[in-house]
Amino acid sequence: MALTTLKDRVLAATQQAPATGGRPAPASAEEGHVQAPATVLEAVAGDPVQESADAVLTWLRRYEGHVTDALPAHMEAGPFLAAVRNVLPSLRFCNPASVLQATLTAARFGLVPDGREAVITKEFGRAVFIPTYRGFIALMHRTGRVGSVRVGMVYEGDEYSYEPSAPAPLDFTLKQDPARSKSDRGAPLFAYAFAWSTDGHRSQVVTVNREEMEKVRDEYSRAYAEAEASGKRDSFWHTHPIEMWWKTAVRQLERVVPVSAEVRALVVADRAGEAGQVQLLHAPDPEAATLKTEADAAGEAAEASQDQASAGPVRKASLVKRSQPRRSSRKARRGRAGRRS
Structure with a gap:
């Protein structure tokens, strides 16, 4: 064919x-x-x-x-x-x-x-x-629902508290001394990520410890496996380990933050790239994106019309009250003009 x-x-x-x-x-x-x-x-x-x-x-x-x-x-x-x-x-x-x-x-x-x-x-x-990880954050911002995303690393020497059952923002607190070097802070313990929505609510905190990070790396990254086998150790997991750790945390925000279909598709495309598979299959199609935009606009218009319909009797009555005197006054003027003639 x-x-x-x-x-x-x-x-x-x-x-x-x-x-x-x-x-x-x-x-x-x-x-x-x-x-x-x-x-x-x-x-x-x-x-x-x-x-x-x-x-x-x-x-x-x-x-x-x-x-x-x-x-x-x-x-x-x-x-x-x-x-x-x-x-x-x-x-x-x-x-x-x-x-x-x-x-x-x-x-x-x-x-x-x-x-x-x-x-x-x-x-x-x-x-x-x-x-x-910045690319994932950029797509989250484009949804219009995510106001900001915070991602970072907790080290051995940091003072932190993590209590998932507590209400935000008391569930996770972190104190770091900016005067201390990374070597003074010790080894990295876990990466964290959370997002603030545009309406002021904070998402669940996502954490990824070393064991979880290594499991993701070893299970999904073919580039890491190839670099290890060849002895080159030149994959992004080797050259930018902390950023890849951060990306693992940010990528998991997709499960707890209201995101667009594009963000979910980016997760799949990223995984396909790690596995050495074709990524274009998972990327948004421009024509489909246009149709989705038009459908969203139509949906918003329909929702707005329903809102108007629900509030219609009040608004309609007020319009009639404003318009009726004008019509009656015009009839009265025509009637007076006919009587004069």
């Missing part, structure tokens, strides 16, 4: 790559496909300076329109594409379909891959989109 859409072609080319990240498997002649290039540099073969960022950017420009269309309406394409341009040199030996998939996934979630909200990195021969 012919692959007609960009999404179909990206998924097919990405899934052709073997699990260890080598060259994609050649497509059969009966399917009518040409073997996909193994790397981005191979995709732009013929460029006189293939190793340059410009050569890789030439490849990306072929799909710039698709990336721009995938961005949420509130985002400008310029800063996003600039961030992608900066990271492309490190991805030049990745499978090109995976680079496009990671870029489109980041675009659909509206997270700039500049190292703050998200990154696009190379893992087992593929480009992978990785949202940071």
